Amino acid sequence: MVAKIWQRFLAWGLVVLLLVSLFAGLAVAEDKPVVTLEQAIRTVKDNFEISKEYSRFTSSFNSYDGRQTWSLHWNEPAEPGGSFNADVDASTGEIINMNTWKPEKRPEPGLRLPAISAAEARKVAEKLLNQLAARYLPELQLLPDNNRLLPINNYGPVTYTFRWQRVVNGIPFPGNDVTITVRGDDGQVTNYNLNWTKADFPAATGAISPERARQVFAGTGMLELQYYLQPPYRPLAAGEKRPVLLVYRLSHPSRGLIDALSGAPLDLGNGGWFDKGGAGGMGYAGEMARKAAFSQGDVQPKPLSPEEMKEIEKTAKLISREEAIAAIKKWVDIPAGLTLRGANLYADWQDPEIRSWNLNWSSDKPEPGKPGYMSARVNASNGELLGFDLSSAPSGSDRGGKLDRKAAQRLAEDFLQKVQPQRFKEVQLDENYRPGWEPVIMEDGQNPAVQYFYYRRLVNGIPFPGNGINVTVDAVAGRITSYNLNWGNFAFPVATNILDGQQAVEAFLKKRPLTMSYTQIYSPGGPGQGELRLVYQPLGDPGYTTSDMLDARTGQFLDWEGKPVAQQPRPYRFNDIAGNFAEKEINLLGQAGIFGEYGEAFHPDENVTVVSLLRAMLMARNGVWGYKDLKDEEILKRAREEKWLQEDLQAGATVSRETLAKFMIRFLNLERAALAEGIYKVPYSDAGSLSPGSLGYVALTWGLGILKGNGFTFEPNHIVTRAEAAAALIRALEVKP
Structure with missing residues (x-):
């Protein structure tokens, strides 16, 4: 009997070994690429010319989401x-990605014009x-x-990028x-990328009409009226406040996607996102008040400024560190075993x-x-608890939470009603808030160990997502581990004379019409390729910039700073320069986004103003971003800092040819040479009419080919026109050291 049992055991063992070896062989066969490394x-x-200097070669083999690739590196x-x-597809042998990089030598000062045009570069790209x-x-x-703006500075070669959409x-x-x-200098391809999904695409049979999609978009609250506060990008000056805007914003959980077959807004699920393709609490340390220490004797103390006195008086009214700690203990227990390591008094980043x-x-x-660490913030004027954080791992983070979503919410709201009774009346739970894509309920039905809540502020019944209260609940231990109040004192515009919801939808869809398209929906832990869906989505016109936000009064698209997108730097194609002697130079500056005061018109024969020329010079030197919207006074200030503007000239003053010569030489950092005396002469018959000290500037602009007068005088x-100024600026940029 025992022998038979052993015989059966050995037989089953052989079968198992055979199956294991069979499956192992299949696995090896599946992993073996069709296309070899060679x-x-x-x-x-x-297909590409690889420099012989790239002599070190390595490779790797990658298998992911059912795709195998060879990655090759020289x-x-x-x-x-x-x-x-x-990268080469190991199944088809297709090149799916290529990029090459060569460090640039320190560029010489001056203009870097492309050697080939956009049309010529397109031919190169189409051939590949x-x-x-x-x-x-x-x-x-x-x-x-x-x-696309054409950069004319010397930071790198001009490049042309072409995109073909599927x-x-x-x-x-x-x-x-x-x-x-x-590349615009040598016509070499520096990047190639093929992004292609191999899948069966849903047929458009039975899809809803664009009119029905529009009705769904308008009727499901895709656009929400909100107050918007631009993100901070610099410290605020004393007394300065950032303006709050009234906007309509695309904030629906579907992100504007409508299922083209069912006609319902698309449910992206917990943490879901989609590939758009190419479509279109911080703080800084405040100053601490210090007691003045004066030495004994006859040395008199230096007087304090009114601002310094005001700061001292203000600080004297603030609560002490000990009072701040007592205010914290009123609401939160400081865990035993923790020692106070730091305490600083600072100005609020939203309101100094x-x-x-x-x-x-x-x-x-x-x-x-x-808990191994705790931090807390307290309003130093009134002892209000602004936030705290117990940065220890939640109890039993590897287990399901004892509290479900509703129970955790009750715990959070009980706390808020105690610590912030009035402000709790002015907030609304954001049901769509998911930090880090955290799910509300785990896939196995368990409650997550941590639950996150965000209550956004309401002002006049209008959401203000920029302000609110965050609460984190340890759902295992049943305690609050984090609380943060973000609440500024702002002037909120009254919601009068604004677009209604329907008008906002009309303005939004005019620039971003609902377009039937395919998209891939991704989810955390899901397949890397994503699920293909047929949808209607608001797509902007390719090549033009839009956003998810409209000005509630004007209907204009706004950028993240709350400024109209239409006012962002862009290339200009001037319609009034054909046949002008400086057509080439003006066109080049227009492509770079310079001299756009009149939009698509240039006004070549109009006299150039001091501020217009200096703005163009700053843009040519530093790029257009940040200079287009600067006030005239700030432009003059920057030009003086650069030492380009040394004369007492007003922003709207005209520019003489002699002044233009000085501007261009200073722009090239050659003023020291221009001031050398007794070494210059010029071929102009009217040289005697030059102002004292101007001969060097005029001689250098003549010798460098920037300004030639009329050849004889x-x-x-002579008052310089916009066309003459543009020509001189480009010629100055072309000067080589």
């Missing part, structure tokens, strides 16, 4: 370095597209790029495309007039399961 290398070298081992990288992605061409559509059965798929980047105490405790020997008092 074939991948040859494919890349057949590098230059010696200084200054450089690299060429490519036909070479590498010919079978995808029937489903590719070149997108325009009407909003269109399936006449329906755009923004998540799939081919992009190619071409508000001072707060920031205190933190920590343990020298933190114990497992116990310079006419120093």
Whole structure:
């Protein structure tokens, strides 16, 4: 009997071993790429020229989401370095990505004009597209790029990027495309990327009409009227407050996606997101009041300024550190074993007039399961608790929470009603708040160990997401581990003379019409490729900038600073310069976003003003961002700091040819040479009419080819036109050291 049992055991053992070896063989077979490493290398070298200097070669094999790729890397081992990288599909042998990089030598000052035009670069890109992605061409559509600025500084070569978007059965798929980047100096391709999904696309049969999609968009509250406060990008001056705007904002959980088959807003689920493709509490330390220490004797104390006296008086009225700690203990227990390590008094980042105490405790020997650190903030004027954080791991974070969502919410709200009774009446729970994509309920039905809540502020019944209260609940231990109040004192505009909801929808969809398209929906832990869905989504016109936010009064799209998107720097294609002697130079500056005071018109024969020329010079030197909207006084200030403007000239004054010569030489940092005496002469018959000290500037602009007068006379008092100023600026940029 025992022998038979052993025989059966051995037989089953052999079967198991056979199955294991069989499955192992299958696994190996599945992992073995169809395309070998050698074939991948040859494919890349057949299509691209790889510098011999990139002599170090490495490779890796990657398998993810059902896709296998060879990653190939060529590098230059010696200084200054450089690299060429490519990814090859190990199943099809297609090149799916390429990028190359070579460090630039320190560029010479001056203009870097592209050696090839955009049209010539496009031919290079189209040749490569036909070479590498010919079978995808029937489903590719070149997108325009009407909003690309041409940089004219010397920070790097001009590049042209072309993007072909995938269109399936006449329906755009923004998540799939081919992009190619071409250098403007030598016509070399520096980047190639093929992003292509292999899947069955849902048919558009039975899809709702665009009119029905529009009704759903308008009827489901996709756009919400909100107060908007621009994010801080610099410290505020004393007494300065950032303005609050009334906006309509795309804040629906669907992010504007409507299922084209069911007609319902798309449910992205917990932490879901989609590929848009190419479609369109902080603080800073306040100053601490110090007691003045004076030495004995006859030395008299230096007088304090009114601002210093005001700060001393203000600080004297604030609560002490001990009073701040007592205010914290009124609402929160400071865990035993923690020692106070720091306490600082600082000005609030939203309102410098508000001072707060920031205190933190920590343990020298933190114990497992116990808080090892705590911080808290208190309003130094009235002792109000602004926030606290117990930064220890929640109890039993590897287990399900004892409190479900509703129970945790009751715990959070009981606390808020005690510590912030009045402000709790002015907030509303944000049901869509998910920090870090945390789910409300785990997939296995358990409650998560931590529950997060955000109560956003309401003002006049209008949400103000920029302010609110955060609460974190340890759902295992049943305690609050974090509380943060973000509440500023702002002037809120009254919601009068604003667009109604329907008008906002009309303005939004005019620039971002609902377009039937394919998109991929991703979820945490889901398949990397994402689920393909047929949707209506608000897509902007390719090549033009839009956003998710409208001004509630004007209907204009706003950027993150709350400024109209239409006012952002953009290239200009001037319609009144054909045949002008400076057409080429004016066109170049227009492509760079310079001299756009009149939009698509340039006004070449109009006299240039001091501020217009200096603004153009600043943009040419530093780029257009940050200068387009500067006030005239600030432009003059910056120009004086650069030492370009040394004369007493008003912003709207005209510019003489002699002044233009000085501006251009100072722009090139050659003023020291221009001031040298007794070494210059010029071929102008009216040289005697030059102002004292101007000869060096005029001589240098003549010798460098920037200004030539009329060839015989310079006419120093000639008033410069916008066309003449543009030509001089470009010629100055072309000067080589």
